[in-house]
Amino acid sequence: MSCPNRSPAADPQRRKFLVSWLRWGGALLAGCLAWPLTRFLAFRVTPKPRYVTIAAPLPLSGYHAERDFFLFVTPDGPLAVSRKCTHLGCRVNYLEDKKIIECPCHQSRFTPAGKRISGPAKKDLTLYAVATRTDEEGRTRDYVVTL
Numbered sequence: 001m002s003c004p005n006r007s008p009a010a011d012p013q014r015r016k017f018l019v020s021w022l023r024w025g026g027a028l029l030a031g032c033l034a035w036p037l038t039r040f041l042a043f044r045v046t047p048k049p050r051y052v053t054i055a056a057p058l059p060l061s062g063y064h065a066e067r068d069f070f071l072f073v074t075p076d077g078p079l080a081v082s083r084k085c086t087h088l089g090c091r092v093n094y095l096e097d098k099k100i101i102e103c104p105c106h107q108s109r110f111t112p113a114g115k116r117i118s119g120p121a122k123k124d125l126t127l128y129a130v131a132t133r134t135d136e137e138g139r140t141r142d143y144v145v146t147l
């Protein structure tokens with residue numbers, strides 16, 4: 001039963017108004033729920049840096065091989081080169097006789113400084129930061145590689 005004071009034409013307008021407010025309210029509610037969900041899904045924890053200490057001096061071969069990197073000591077300073085191939089991620093090897101780094105999977109080749117020479121890999125190997133620590137007499141005590 002309709003209200004006696006209202007005209008019959010007012011009901012459709014009122015219904016339209018309510019539906020409009022429900023739509024806007026629903027959109028606002030969806031936005032309020034989607035924002036934290038989006039932030040949760042997009043949140044990334046940056047990994048903590050890992051420090052690897054290598055005692056000096058290096059072997060006579062002039063380099064040190066770790067699981068994740070090679071450490072070369074050059075006249076320009078120490079150089080830590082990733083062992084992860086930039087093609088598909090295989091672990092690369094250092095060929096001492098040829099003085100190159102080679103990937104056993106598809107034979108990408110790199111210089112000891114990590115520069116790409118040939119092969120399917122398109123990028124150079126990643127370089128890591130190396131800090132040289134000295135003793136009180138100024139001799140190199142060890143190298144700290146930050147991964």
Ligand code: FES
Pocket residue numbers: 085086087088089090103104105106107108119120121
């Ligand atoms: S994974 Fe190293 S060349 Fe393909």
